[in-house]
Amino acid sequence: MSAESRRHWVRWFVDYAPLVAFLAAYLVLRDLQQATWALVIGSAAALAVGFAVEKRIAPLPLIAGGAGLAFGAASIFFHDPRILKIKPTIMNGAFGLIMLVGLLMRKHPLKLVLGEAFQMPETAWRTLTINYMLLFFGLAILNEFVWRTQPDAVWVLFRFPGLMILTVVFTLTQVPMLMRYAKPEDLPPPPTE
Numbered sequence: 288m289s290a291e292s293r294r295h296w297v298r299w300f301v302d303y304a305p306l307v308a309f310l311a312a313y314l315v316l317r318d319l320q321q322a323t324w325a326l327v328i329g330s331a332a333a334l335a336v337g338f339a340v341e342k343r344i345a346p347l348p349l350i351a352g353g354a355g356l357a358f359g360a361a362s363i364f365f366h367d368p369r370i371l372k373i374k375p376t377i378m379n380g381a382f383g384l385i386m387l388v389g390l391l392m393r394k395h396p397l398k399l400v401l402g403e404a405f406q407m408p409e410t411a412w413r414t415l416t417i418n419y420m421l422l423f424f425g426l427a428i429l430n431e432f433v434w435r436t437q438p439d440a441v442w443v444l445f446r447f448p449g450l451m452i453l454t455v456v457f458t459l460t461q462v463p464m465l466m467r468y469a470k471p472e473d474l475p476p477p478p479t480e
Contacts, residue, residue: 383423
């Protein structure tokens with residue numbers, strides 16, 4: 288396995304292992320508080336593996352893993368699963384707010400993440416930022432609705448894989464615009480006959 292391939296798998300592990308552990312623990316134990324232990328332990332393990340393999344922790348996994356640890360630990364410490372349930376609301380709301388502040392300052396936070404792969408005019412960056420701002424605020428509102436109106440089992444499945452699926456589907460709707468501005472060297476080679 289190449290070093291790049293290994294890094295790719297480690298990133299997936301860091302991003303999704305805690306959520307998979309949380310979902311599996313909930314499906315087995317049927318207890319949100321007990322499953323939260325799996326999230327906390329999974330978050331700590333994922334961050335440790337990411338650091339061991341890459342000798343650093345990338346900012347986004349650090350934010351996600353750190354939030355998983357903080358909200359999970361607080362939920363366990365205070366014996367209040369609502370703390371864990373509001374994590375997606377707070378995180379998505381914060382990301383939406385970052386996009387909004389970026390727009391107001393005429394900056395585009397997504398350009399910092401994607402700028403090397405896409406050379407887009409300011410209007411395209413603005414459109415992409417608005418679209419993701421609306422996504423993040425929408426996910427925050429949707430999370431509030433789901434955890435307040437549905438049983439724990441529904442919220443757990445909404446949390447993972449539901450939020451991930453919604454985000455992937457939304458991102459796929461943005462691909463046509465992004466492909467118009469992708470650098471030629473970043474595009475896949477044309478098919479050969």
